[in-house]
Amino acid sequence: MRADLARWQFAFTSINHFLFVPVTIGLAVLTALLQTAWYRKQSPEYLRLTRFFGTLLVINVAIGVVTGLVQEFEFGMNWSAYSRLVGNVFGAPLAMEGLVAFFLESTFLGLWLFGWDKLSRRVHLATIWLVALGSILSAAFILAANSWMQHPVGYQMVHGKPQLNDIWALFTNPVFVWGYSKVILAALATGAGVMLAVSAWQLRRGADSAVFGRSARLSLVMLVPAILLAMLVGDELGVIEAKYQPMKIAAAEAQWTTCQPCSFSLFQIGGGNNDHTPTQILEIPHLLSLLATNHWNGKVIGMSPLQAQYAAKYGPGNYVPNVFIQYWGMRVMAYLAVIVVLVALWGLWLNRRKKLATSSLFLRVATWLVVLPFLINTAGWLLTESGRQPWIVQGIMLTKNGISPSVSTTQLIISLTVFVLLYGTLGTVDLLLMLRYSRKELAPAPPPAPSGDRVPAMEY
Amino acid sequence: MAFVPLWFILITVLWAGFFVLEGFDMGVGMLHGVLGKDEAGRRAVMSTIGPLWDGNEVWLVVAGAAMFAAFPGWYATLFSGAYLAIVLLLVALIVRGVSFEYRGKSPAERWRSTWSRLLIVASFVAPLVIGIALGDLLRGLPIGANHEYTGNFWDLLQPYSILVGVALVSLCLLHGSTFIALKTEGALRYRAAKFARRIAPLTALLVLAFISWTHVTAGGGAFLNPVEFLAILAVLFAWGVVRSHEGWAFTATTFAIALSIITIFVDLYPRVMVSSTNPAYSLTVYNSASTPYSLKVMTVVALVFLPIVLAYQAWTYFVFRRRISDKSFRPSLTTRPAVSATAAMASEQAGQGATQTGRVVPPPPPSSGRGRGRSRGRWRRLLAGQGRRGGRA
Numbered sequence: 011m012r013a014d015l016a017r018w019q020f021a022f023t024s025i026n027h028f029l030f031v032p033v034t035i036g037l038a039v040l041t042a043l044l045q046t047a048w049y050r051k052q053s054p055e056y057l058r059l060t061r062f063f064g065t066l067l068v069i070n071v072a073i074g075v076v077t078g079l080v081q082e083f084e085f086g087m088n089w090s091a092y093s094r095l096v097g098n099v100f101g102a103p104l105a106m107e108g109l110v111a112f113f114l115e116s117t118f119l120g121l122w123l124f125g126w127d128k129l130s131r132r133v134h135l136a137t138i139w140l141v142a143l144g145s146i147l148s149a150a151f152i153l154a155a156n157s158w159m160q161h162p163v164g165y166q167m168v169h170g171k172p173q174l175n176d177i178w179a180l181f182t183n184p185v186f187v188w189g190y191s192k193v194i195l196a197a198l199a200t201g202a203g204v205m206l207a208v209s210a211w212q213l214r215r216g217a218d219s220a221v222f223g224r225s226a227r228l229s230l231v232m233l234v235p236a237i238l239l240a241m242l243v244g245d246e247l248g249v250i251e252a253k254y255q256p257m258k259i260a261a262a263e264a265q266w267t268t269c270q271p272c273s274f275s276l277f278q279i280g281g282g283n284n285d286h287t288p289t290q291i292l293e294i295p296h297l298l299s300l301l302a303t304n305h306w307n308g309k310v311i312g313m314s315p316l317q318a319q320y321a322a323k324y325g326p327g328n329y330v331p332n333v334f335i336q337y338w339g340m341r342v343m344a345y346l347a348v349i350v351v352l353v354a355l356w357g358l359w360l361n362r363r364k365k366l367a368t369s370s371l372f373l374r375v376a377t378w379l380v381v382l383p384f385l386i387n388t389a390g391w392l393l394t395e396s397g398r399q400p401w402i403v404q405g406i407m408l409t410k411n412g413i414s415p416s417v418s419t420t421q422l423i424i425s426l427t428v429f430v431l432l433y434g435t436l437g438t439v440d441l442l443l444m445l446r447y448s449r450k451e452l453a454p455a456p457p458p459a460p461s462g463d464r465v466p467a468m469e470y
Numbered sequence: 471m472a473f474v475p476l477w478f479i480l481i482t483v484l485w486a487g488f489f490v491l492e493g494f495d496m497g498v499g500m501l502h503g504v505l506g507k508d509e510a511g512r513r514a515v516m517s518t519i520g521p522l523w524d525g526n527e528v529w530l531v532v533a534g535a536a537m538f539a540a541f542p543g544w545y546a547t548l549f550s551g552a553y554l555a556i557v558l559l560l561v562a563l564i565v566r567g568v569s570f571e572y573r574g575k576s577p578a579e580r581w582r583s584t585w586s587r588l589l590i591v592a593s594f595v596a597p598l599v600i601g602i603a604l605g606d607l608l609r610g611l612p613i614g615a616n617h618e619y620t621g622n623f624w625d626l627l628q629p630y631s632i633l634v635g636v637a638l639v640s641l642c643l644l645h646g647s648t649f650i651a652l653k654t655e656g657a658l659r660y661r662a663a664k665f666a667r668r669i670a671p672l673t674a675l676l677v678l679a680f681i682s683w684t685h686v687t688a689g690g691g692a693f694l695n696p697v698e699f700l701a702i703l704a705v706l707f708a709w710g711v712v713r714s715h716e717g718w719a720f721t722a723t724t725f726a727i728a729l730s731i732i733t734i735f736v737d738l739y740p741r742v743m744v745s746s747t748n749p750a751y752s753l754t755v756y757n758s759a760s761t762p763y764s765l766k767v768m769t770v771v772a773l774v775f776l777p778i779v780l781a782y783q784a785w786t787y788f789v790f791r792r793r794i795s796d797k798s799f800r801p802s803l804t805t806r807p808a809v810s811a812t813a814a815m816a817s818e819q820a821g822q823g824a825t826q827t828g829r830v831v832p833p834p835p836p837s838s839g840r841g842r843g844r845s846r847g848r849w850r851r852l853l854a855g856q857g858r859r860g861g862r863a
Contacts, residue, residue, distance in 0.1 A: 072571035075524065076564040082531055086538065086549025087556055090618075093549075097542020098760035102768055105539035108532035109775040116528045117783055120521035128789050177767045414550035416619040425557045432561060436568055443575055 013410040015422040016088040019429065021395070023080050025388055026433050030074035030440075032387055035149060035194065036201015037067040038142035040232065042135075044225070049135050055221045063205060063225070064122075064138075065447050071119060073440050078112075080429070088422070092402055092412030099165055099174040100155050107151030115144025149193055150181075157186035159403045160394070161254040172406055185254060188247040189394075195240035196390065200383040202233035203350070206357070207380035208448040210373040217451070219367035226376075227361055233354045241347055244390075245301060251397075252302040252310065255404060257320070257329060258397030259302050260313045261336035264288055270309035272298035277341075283333050324405070331399040339393035346382045346389075353379050473765035477540035478742070478755050480772055482735040484536055485604075486728040488529035489597075489638070493727045495523040496639075497646010499566060499593025503586050505650060505661045510799035512586065516570065517799075518653040521790050523570060525783055527563070539768050543617055543758030544742045551611060551619030552603050555626055559599040566592040594639060601638035604734050605631030609687055610746035617753055630683055634734070637680040640673040641730060644708065645723040652720050655793040663712075666719065670709040677705040677726065681733060688737035697736045701729035 041063045048056030082104065085093045093101075118140040125134055157180070158164075164179025165172040180186065209226035213219055252259040260266075263275065266287075274297030278288045299308035313330050320329040353375055360366045398404060402412040498519050506512030519526075537545040549556055569589035573582055609630045612621035647669060650662035681698050694702070708722035738744075742758055745751035759765070 068571065069575070072568055075527070076567040079527075079531060079563055079567075080560050082534055083549055083556055083560060086534075086545045087553055088550070090546035090550035093538060093546040094542050094617075097538055097545060098764040101535065101539030101542055101545070101760065102764050105532065105535040105768060106771050108528060108535045109771060109779065112531055113525065113528050113775075113779045113783075117525035117779075117786055120524050121786055121789065124517075124521035125789060173761045174764045174767070414546075414553075415616075416550050417553050421553050421623075424554065428557055428561060432564060436564070439568075439572065443572065447575075 012417070012419055012422055013413050015419065015426060016413050016417075017409065019088060019422065019426045020084060021392075022426070023077065023084060023429055023433070024395075025391065026437065027074070027077040027081055028387060028391060029384055029437075030070050030077060031145075031149065032193075032197035032200035032383070033070045033204055034067065034074045035142070035145045035197035036199070036232075037063060037070065037204060038138070038145050038201075039198060040201050040205055040228065041067050042138045042142045043228065045135055045138050049131060055224060058221060059225050062450075063208075066204070066208070066444060068119070068123060069440060069443050069447065071115075073436060075116065077433070082108075087425070088414055088417065089402070089412045090414035090416070092407060095407060095412075096172055096403060099158060099162075099172055099180075102174060102177065103151040103155040103158075103180060107148055107155075111144050111148035111151060113144075115141055115148060118144065146194060149197070150190055153190040153193055154180045154183070154186050156394075157183045157189055159401075160189075160251070160398055161185040162403055162406055172403075184250045185247075188243055188250055192240055192243045192247055192390075195236050195243060196383070196387055199233055199236040199240060199350070200387060202229040202236060203380050203383040205229035206233060206354075207377045210376035211448065213367050214370060214373040214377070215449075223367045226357075226366060230354055230357045230361060230366075234351070234358060237347060237350050237354065241344075241351075244343075248301050249304050255397065256311055257313060257316050257331065258336065258393075260311060260316060261331050261333045261397060262340040262393060263298055263302075263310070264333050264337045265298070265310055265312050266314050267312040268309065268315055269312065270299070271296050271307040272302070272310045274298040274301065278337075283330060327400065327408075329400060331397050335392055335396045339389045339396070342389040343386050343393060346386050350379060350382050350386070473762060473769055474755050474759045475740075476769060477536070477759070477765055478735070478739060480776075481533060481536050481540065482732055484529060484533035485735070486731040488526070488533055489641075489727050489731050490645075490724050491526035491529060492523070493597070493642045493645045494649035495519050495526055495646075496593045496597050496642040497644070498523075498650060499569075499589050499646075500639075500643060501646055501650065501662075501665065503590050505647075505658060505665060506796070507657075507661075508796075509582065511658055511796040513574070513799045514654060514658055514794050514796035515650055516573070517794050518650055520570075522786060524567075525786065527567070530563075536768075536772075540760050540765060541742060541755065541758045542760060544753055547613065547617050547619060547743055547753060547758075548603070548607070551613070551621070552606065552626055554623045555599050555603060559596060559603075562592040562595040562599065565589075566596065593642075597638045597642045598635040601635030602626060602631040604638075604731070605634030607743050608684065608734055608738050610744035610752075612747050613743065613745035613751050613753070614747060615751050617751070617758070620747065630687055633676070633680050633683060637673075637676040637730070638727075640669065640676045641705075641723070641727045644669050644673040644712075645720075645727050648708070648712065648716065648720040648723050652716050653793055655795045656797070658796055659793070663716065666712045670712045673726075674705045674709045677730060678702055680730070684733055684737055690737070695736065697729055697733050701726060701733050704729055 041060055044056050044063060045060040047053075048060055085100075118137045121129070122134065122137040122141055125137060129137065161183060162172065163183045164174060164176035166175050167173075205225055206229035209222040209229060212222040213226060248259060263272070264278065265272065273290075273293040273295045275288070275290050276292040276294060278290050278292075296306055298310060299305060302308060302310050313333070317329050321327065353372075357366060357372060357376060360369050360372055366372070400408050400410070402409040498515060502512050502515040506515045534545070534549075537548070565588050569585045569592065573585035573589070576582070603626070606626055606628065609628050611619060612625055614620045644666060647662045647666035651659050651666060654662060681694070681702050685694055685698055690698075704722050704725035708719055708726055711718040711722060740755045741752045742755055743753040745753075760768075
């Protein structure tokens with residue numbers, strides 16, 4: 011019960027946190043690109059876009075930062091046994107994140123936001139790039155810590171406790187290298203998706219296509235390679251996870267028995283934890299072998315043999331994660347990504363034919379497309395984290411053993427309720443503000459000096 | 471193994487640094503409603519920390535993460551033991567963070583006053599809770615042989631710890647008001663200095679009580695140790711100069727707040743969490759520390775990056791060194807009466823000799839780039855009317 015509550019709380023707070031993180035990373039990079047374009051070309055459209063999207067960035071960063079604080083403290087609050095056991099490995103990347111990345115991001119965001127008229131243009135441009143760098147680095151350290159939970163490396167066991175003995179191993183961990191690449195690409199795609207949606211909405215409302223046409227093009231140019239690469243990297247990550255966490259991949263395919271070659275099930279009914287013989291509706295021969303092993307006839311070990319293998323190695327217990335979450339997490343992620351790719355390619359094709367700003371159907375679709383990256387990210391994390399279960403650190407500690415012994419069920423219920431209410435309220439406010447500012451008309455063009463309009467992010 | 475004490479020192483530095491920086495942010499948060507009589511004033515007060523508070527808050531994140539990495543046992547026992555208090559602290563910090571960012575996002579009166587109220591309460595709760603938790607470290611909590619907390623929420627609320635919390639809140643108010651006095655001009659500066667004068671004796675008294683009780687709690691001898699002594703000296707000095715010297719007053723409150731935090735840590739050492747159940751169960755730097763290799767890695771990272779962080783944060787303070795006036799937040803039509811009021815205040819203030827930090831910077835011509843005096847014609851035109859002014863969309 012307590013383990014479930016602690017897991018719900020962590021899932022709830024981290025999923026929410028990760029709604030804001032990719033927008034921050036993606037929009038920081040895109041805003042920096044816009045400002046660079048302005049710096050280079052001097053054209054005022056780019057300055058207007060920089061400030062417009064900068065405002066959206068700032069609204070997001072605020073909530074990303076404070077929800078990150080919760081994540082940072084939650085290990086000690088709800089997972090004290092875990093923190094005690096692995097703190098000397100897991101704590102290190104977290105502390106590095108603060109020192110190396112978080113300070114950078116936060117300090118330079120303040121400088122960028124308030125430094126418009128205090129810094130030279132060149133230095134001011136550097137500040138937004140440092141914000142982007144900070145957010146990208148920040149994700150690196152967090153992913154290094156997370157990857158260690160998926161595939162522990164660089165440690166030795168001393169009296170039943172893992173002790174760090176090679177810090178570099180954490181950053182050369184294949185799970186980290188591929189997982190981190192995927193997260194950054196997904197974040198760029200998310201940021202681009204947001205920018206595309208806002209631009210499309212503005213264009214449909216008849217905003218100046220000389221301005222929002224540019225941001226729409228920029229976002230498409232970012233979106234297509236980012237999401238395609240993310241899918242490729244995700245494929246390789248699948249192969250790596252199949253190697254180190256075979257149970258995760260077997261569960262993602264609801265593959266109970268070992269197969270060779272293996273078909274990929276496009277859609278099936280049943281196949282949950284209590285149903286070992288799902289009804290396949292549609293399957294593609296050899297595709298699973300290819301995805302999980304990179305070989306046409308690769309072998310994928312099923313969950314039942316893996317379960318037997320783990321029980322023999324780690325003692326009796328249930329080592330199968332929630333198959334429903336795995337199976338559908340995988341498919342939601344993959345299918346939605348395909349939709350994003352198709353729409354984005356459609357956009358690029360329209361752009362080639364110079365119809366991007368005028369195709370009202372595309373603009374309508376592109377506006378709603380923004381929902382997908384968030385669903386994809388969430389599904390991806392559910393796949394990764396739920397697939398690790400029942401382990402909190404693969405092979406080292408079970409999740410149920412990681413919770414805080416001194417924290418009662420009541421306390422967990424109180425904190426979960428508080429966070430749900432607080433995040434719910436702030437999430438709503440954030441969404442409304444994002445919508446409000448996305449729909450705001452762009453600050454007017456310079457020469458006739460605007461009187462009433464202001465750039466709100468630059469002040470309190 | 472020298473890394474263990476070194477990391478205790480680094481964590482002390484991080485906590486002290488957090489309170490030196492975020493201390494005035496908390497003060498500004500609590501005081502912005504009182505000192506800023508109108509919307510323009512409130513915004514001017516908040517703008518004194520606008521570019522800074524976010525970077526300051528990271529000190530807390532890093533302090534927490536450093537405890538996790540260097541003393542996992544300490545981190546685990548403290549955060550799980552003080553569970554509901556930490557939840558309260560997180561709520562306060564979240565509300566505070568978003569209040570800063572969201573308050574200005576709508577011109578509606580109710581929207582702004584709501585966020586203002588939340589900001590005031592949250593800025594009060596955060597240092598109070600942290601103070602109570604720090605007090606508990608030294609005063610002792612029910613901790614068992616396995617280093618797990620065995621008490622409940624109410625066990626956290628001990629008289630000594632509450633005094634630490636209240637003293638910290640008071641220090642934040644004093645530190646914040648001397649900061650605002652240093653960073654604003656005109657009526658705001660005057661009101662901030664006046665508030666600082668009022669709160670100084672109370673703060674001095676609270677710090678005196680807190681340090682004495684700390685000394686007794688830690689089982690010190692007949693004499694105060696140097697840190698305790700200097701902490702008292704600093705707060706008394708702050709009280710002494712707050713009437714006449716803005717710069718010195720802020721310096722003194724900086725030392726007072728830093729030394730107060732350092733006192734707790736110095737009196738703790740080598741323990742990090744005292745067990746009231748049995749002194750033998752207390753957590754110490756040694757029984758809660760990470761492994762030597764991890765500490766070595768972290769030491770390298772900290773020694774390389776902490777100076778870099780300090781350098782760019784210091785540069786930030788340099789960039790935003792100018793005083794801020796509420797006049798720049800006022801629509802130009804209404805500046806006229808404000809000017810005379812401010813002038814009156816300023817002369818009154820000058821009469822009391824409170825011009826230590828030099829000239830009163832004239833308010834900026836509305837929305838002009840007053841950066842480094844470089845000619846940026848186009849840049850300026852672009853931003854005309856978009857700077858920090860105008861109360862409505």
